[in-house]
Amino acid sequence: MSNEVGLNECCDNPAKAGRKTKKDPIRVKVRDIEIGGRDIIVIAGPCAVESMEQLTETAVSVRNYNAKILRGGAFKPRSSPYSFQGLGEEGLVMLREISNITGMPVVTEVMDTRQIEMVCKYADMLQIGSRNMQNYPLLKEAGMAYKPVLLKRGMMATIEEFLLAAEYILSQGNEQVVLCERGIRTFETATRNTLDLSAVPMLKHLSHLPVIVDPSHGTGLRWMVPAMAKAAIAAGADGLIMEVHYRPEEALSDGKQSLDLNEFRQLMKDLTKIATAVDRSI
Ligand code: PEP
Numbered sequence: 001m002s003n004e005v006g007l008n009e010c011c012d013n014p015a016k017a018g019r020k021t022k023k024d025p026i027r028v029k030v031r032d033i034e035i036g037g038r039d040i041i042v043i044a045g046p047c048a049v050e051s052m053e054q055l056t057e058t059a060v061s062v063r064n065y066n067a068k069i070l071r072g073g074a075f076k077p078r079s080s081p082y083s084f085q086g087l088g089e090e091g092l093v094m095l096r097e098i099s100n101i102t103g104m105p106v107v108t109e110v111m112d113t114r115q116i117e118m119v120c121k122y123a124d125m126l127q128i129g130s131r132n133m134q135n136y137p138l139l140k141e142a143g144m145a146y147k148p149v150l151l152k153r154g155m156m157a158t159i160e161e162f163l164l165a166a167e168y169i170l171s172q173g174n175e176q177v178v179l180c181e182r183g184i185r186t187f188e189t190a191t192r193n194t195l196d197l198s199a200v201p202m203l204k205h206l207s208h209l210p211v212i213v214d215p216s217h218g219t220g221l222r223w224m225v226p227a228m229a230k231a232a233i234a235a236g237a238d239g240l241i242m243e244v245h246y247r248p249e250e251a252l253s254d255g256k257q258s259l260d261l262n263e264f265r266q267l268m269k270d271l272t273k274i275a276t277a278v279d280r281s282i
């Protein structure tokens with residue numbers, strides 16, 4: 001890492017996550033889907049797996065509109081312990097079933113080291129959420145798993161801390177890590193988080209790992225998602241992860257930031273144009 005960007009040159013540098021060891025960007029494989037190539041990869045699906053009906057309706061539609069990977073949480077990190085916590089293993093079973101039917105690989109969050117083995121049984125990619133970006137035992141355990149990892153930026157994490165979190169995974173031997181900018185905490189309250197799109201070129205400058213953006217958690221507002229999704233692609237993101245629900249108003253979590261199926265279809269159309277403009281495809 002160079003001092004030019006203000007990262008210190010001490011012994012806890014992100015040596016493996018940084019560009020020093022690997023000069024060229026890498027591609028992360030999630031079954032037959034590659035993140036980090038010319039193709040922009042869109043990951044879409046509900047915030048939480050709620051029912052077979054909800055998951056099927058949503059998954060089939062997003063696949064038809066060209067999403068490549070299905071998302072859906074079975075273990076949900078909710079601010080309140082009284083909010084819906086996810087269906088747990090039952091949700092994982094549903095994800096696997098829909099994945100087999102639609103042919104789409106699935107990514108789902110793992111919140112605890114004790115869940116890793118179970119989640120690995122069902123998921124194609126492990127998601128480590130914002131709140132767990134500095135859960136070092138979890139990062140190490142994910143580093144020993146034979147699954148690609150989607151690592152979300154902590155809401156209070158600097159770029160350096162983010163890369164060092166990725167380093168925990170890489171240092172255990174798992175080099176299949178995708179970085180996800182999902183918004184950070186600032187003084188601003190108009191949006192749920194402040195989506196730091198400057199993190200995209202910076203992370204790509206500093207690291208060889210693919211970078212994707214989550215405009216759903218980044219804004220918290222459905223109507224803002226399309227604008228920020230387009231901006232993310234224009235800024236050089238390798239993909240997007242977005243919350244989509246067949247009935248957002250009935251969602252058990254994050255309905256306010258979830259696109260409905262029509263909005264998602266329209267957005268995918270618009271994104272094709274942005275991708276072409278930056279010499280990429282969707
Ligand atoms: C999510 O993807 O549903 C989620 C909880 O994301 P984050 O960890 O970024 O808040």
Ligand code: MN
Pocket residue numbers: 047048217243253254
């Ligand atoms: Mn969510």
